[in-house]
């Protein structure tokens with residue numbers, strides 16, 4: 001379980017990126033985070049990944065305080081951020097330098113197979129399409145078998161077809177080991193297709209405006225009437241979110 005306990009983040013320039021965020025994401029749960037730009041979504045993920053320290057409060061994974069990058073927590077950014085001077089295999093295995101070469105190669109190959117790129121180990125980043133590069137970034141995050149996988153708008157730079165393809169693929173990957181998954185997205189449909197709960201954030205200071213619970217089993221039908229209704233509700237909630245008090249009871253459950 002990923003827990004943020006009364007976490008706030010104030011940057012040195014005075015920006016209150018997050019104010020008093022308390023949040024628990026269950027083992028195996030998929031939480032989507034939506035909200036306008038600047039409301040602290042990326043800051044929240046960086047704190048959860050241990051890349052940044054909270055000003056107050058703390059982040060825990062399965063009860064252990066996260067004080068820096070941790071093998072149990074994987075993070076994928078909007079851009080793949082592959083190192084151009086390393087092959088695909090080199091990129092995926094970058095964080096495994098402590099392992100013996102044969103063990104490292106086995107893990108790298110298994111991770112590449114999981115994202116459908118088993119034949120791409122010797123390729124260079126520049127030889128990949130956008131979707132392939134993002135799958136390599138996913139493989140790099142998955143190679144340590146993280147219990148918590150954090151994704152920061154991972155598909156937003158991709159075309160619509162590739163995006164839907166990778167959303168389905170992400171669900172397959174998740175089903176393998178059922179990590180806790182936190183997905184920041186600006187795509188409402190993506191949130192409604194993938195998530196158990198959708199958390200809406202507001203800016204100045206960054207805070208939780210409300211949380212929508214989705215009870216329909218996956219895979220979900222994007223064309224169904226109930227899906228359309230849930231989408232309208234979430235869009236309306238996003239528009240009204242400024243009037244909500246912070247807290248998880250703000251939104252009703254949507255049965256899509």
Ligand SMILES: Nc1ncnc2c1ncn2[C@@H]1O[C@H](COP(=O)(O)OP(=O)(O)O)[C@@H](O)[C@H]1O
Pocket residue numbers: 011012013015016017035036037038039040041042043044206
């Ligand atoms: N390193 C930083 N230093 C100062 N301010 C920052 C830094 N990173 C983000 N911010 C500010 O914190 C707020 C939240 O940013 P961010 O977490 O990137 O939001 P989001 O991902 O929701 O767009 C914004 O006002 C942003 O300008």
Ligand SMILES: [Mg+2]
Pocket residue numbers: 041042043
């Ligand atoms: Mg961001």
